[in-house]
Amino acid sequence: MGHDQEEDTPPTTPMTVASSVIKDQEEQAWNHRKRTLVAELSEKLITGDLQAKIEAARDIRKVVRRSCGKTRLKFAAAGVIPPLVSMLRCPNLDARQTSLLALLNLSVRNERNKVNIVTAGAVPPLVELLKLQNNGLRELATAAILTLSAAAPNKSAIASSGAAPFLVQILSSGSVQGKVDAVTALHNLSTCKENSVPILDAKAVSPLINLLKECKKYSKFAEKATALLEILSKSKEGRVAITDTDGGILTLVETVEDGSLLSTQHAVGALLSLCESCRAKYREHILNEGAIPGLLRLTVEGTDIARERARILLDLLRDTPQEKKLAPSVLEKIVYDIAIHVNRTDKVADTAKRLLEDMVQRSMEVNMNSGQHRHASRTPAQVPSA
Incomplete structure (x- = not known):
């Protein structure tokens, strides 16, 4: 057994050692560049003018899309979430769109960032975006609400924000993706136990x-x-x-x-x-x-x-x-056809018999309970004498 294990283990050579060292060096260099990039983009977003903020938000989105989950946390730790949320309120539509895309990418598969984005006040401006006639921004806002509502701590704030009626409108007028996102967001919000106001109405x-x-x-x-x-x-x-x-x-x-x-x-x-x-x-x-x-x-x-x-x-x-009751022969045929669908084996007859027996048994129980109820509801004068 020991001999087999030795054969399964690749031999260590100077080349494999060198390759591993080079890999480690490249990873360290990339991590260093990434840390520098996170710091630079965060600074640009926080202190720059509007155009600089838009460029920083666009670059943050690109970096996050290409990186692992830790990068999302590093950007959040560098303080990018509050300024990105502030940009959602900007009259400039380009600023709104780039910040929204950056926030979406920061929140994907990251519960902590989802909660921090809502805590930073993202929900009211997102609801305002749902009201716009701009379909692109409206559907990006729908995707953002879908993503943020997946985090349990966010559901109450979003459920009580007034977003639901606008999501219902998208069910009728949005793109296919917008409709899918709206249904999923409404489904997320429907599981909120804290909200006393119904999420949906008959519309x-x-x-x-x-x-x-x-x-x-x-x-x-x-x-x-x-x-x-x-x-x-x-x-x-x-x-x-x-x-x-x-x-x-x-x-x-x-x-x-x-x-x-x-x-x-x-x-x-x-x-x-x-x-x-x-x-x-x-x-x-x-x-x-x-x-x-x-x-x-x-x-x-x-x-x-x-x-x-x-x-x-x-x-x-x-x-x-x-x-208007189904004739027994019709009912037996329906049950038999269903039994064939369920089993597709020689157990069809047994399944059909079991289904019919169950229905008969339940019918007897219902009739018995109904009879007992009628008997109990009679007045003494109505009860026949022995």
């Missing part, structure tokens, strides 16, 4: 539904969009907007059928919110879009949360007048 429903229609239902983007729609489904205005948006309920049903584990969980959550709020109003809408096969499949394939939600929703959908 977000239609653009979110339209974006969900266009994207792949199993994508990360779909997961974020359906998470936001599930939140919106908790309010009356949100539920009405989902129903009123062309293809709103159908898009959620399609996501239940084709989405990832997470997006199906959110989509069935939104449908369940609708049906629980008013079964008489929403049940027919959901049934008419062909939801049952996807929901049955979800009771087998989904996350624990999705399975439970699908089962509850199936119970609500099945609680209809007798003439």
